[in-house]
Amino acid sequence: MSALPVSRNASLQGHVAIVTGAARGIGAAAALALAEAGASVAVFDLLAADETVAAATARGAACRGWQLDISHEEAVSAAVAEVVAALGPVSIIVAAAGVMPAGAVDSGIRQWRQVLSVNLDGARHLVAQCYPAMAARHDGRIVLVSSVAARQGGLLAGSEYSASKGALLSFGRHIARNGAAHGVRCNIVSPGVIETAMNAHLPKPDLQTLPARRLGTPEDVAGPVVFLCSDRANYITGIDLPINGGQLFYP
Numbered sequence: 001m002s003a004l005p006v007s008r009n010a011s012l013q014g015h016v017a018i019v020t021g022a023a024r025g026i027g028a029a030a031a032l033a034l035a036e037a038g039a040s041v042a043v044f045d046l047l048a049a050d051e052t053v054a055a056a057t058a059r060g061a062a063c064r065g066w067q068l069d070i071s072h073e074e075a076v077s078a079a080v081a082e083v084v085a086a087l088g089p090v091s092i093i094v095a096a097a098g099v100m101p102a103g104a105v106d107s108g109i110r111q112w113r114q115v116l117s118v119n120l121d122g123a124r125h126l127v128a129q130c131y132p133a134m135a136a137r138h139d140g141r142i143v144l145v146s147s148v149a150a151r152q153g154g155l156l157a158g159s160e161y162s163a164s165k166g167a168l169l170s171f172g173r174h175i176a177r178n179g180a181a182h183g184v185r186c187n188i189v190s191p192g193v194i195e196t197a198m199n200a201h202l203p204k205p206d207l208q209t210l211p212a213r214r215l216g217t218p219e220d221v222a223g224p225v226v227f228l229c230s231d232r233a234n235y236i237t238g239i240d241l242p243i244n245g246g247q248l249f250y251p
Contacts, residue, residue: 192244
């Protein structure tokens with residue numbers, strides 16, 4: 001049996017990716033890693049993502065930024081239409097946008113709805129806009145960014161964060177189950193403690209309690225994301241990949 005050429009199967013040349021939450025953190029690192037792999041990249045964020053766009057462009061990728069609130073379905077619909085017109089049909093989604101307010105068991109219904117509207121509804125809106133065309137072309141690669149909190153809960157972030165990430169895990173597996181016959185793969189990555197601006201307001205864990213003895217970096221997540229979007233992973237769908245330096249093991 002001959003080996004598949006690494007360059008051809010690791011390359012994302014010809015693919016168009018949308019990455020949410022791409023102004024910073026995991027989203028920015030994923031956008032740059034996809035650009036390095038050859039994809040054209042559309043970056044979505046509530047914040048201006050000029051630095052990400054400039055860095056991706058410097059890597060030779062076609063890249064444009066859209067500043068929008070992904071919790072608004074109409075805004076996502078309009079932005080996706082503009083991406084298709086500017087860059088071509090979307091074949092990759094990386095849903096990395098999220099908010100993580102501090103809280104405990106109940107931070108109030110207003111915060112509950114705000115967190116779920118971004119972390120869960122935003123991913124749903126993007127998938128709903130892109131999935132039909134992906135299935136029609138038999139080519140879709142979706143990665144949803146969940147969290148270890150989906151399985152073990154969170155001690156520092158509010159219950160709405162854990163709930164949103166758990167729902168994202170179930171949502172992704174539903175897409176995987178139903179999309180497999182139509183050439184659409186959906187996988188989930190569940191980072192542990194990653195050093196980003198999103199969680200900078202939360203107390204840092206004692207590094208001696210983490211098996212890797214360090215916090216994760218956005219780049220630690222971006223590499224596996226690119227793999228899951230590549231042809232190297234074309235028979236992998238529905239997995240929940242823990243990226244936590246040994247913090248949590250599960251089947």
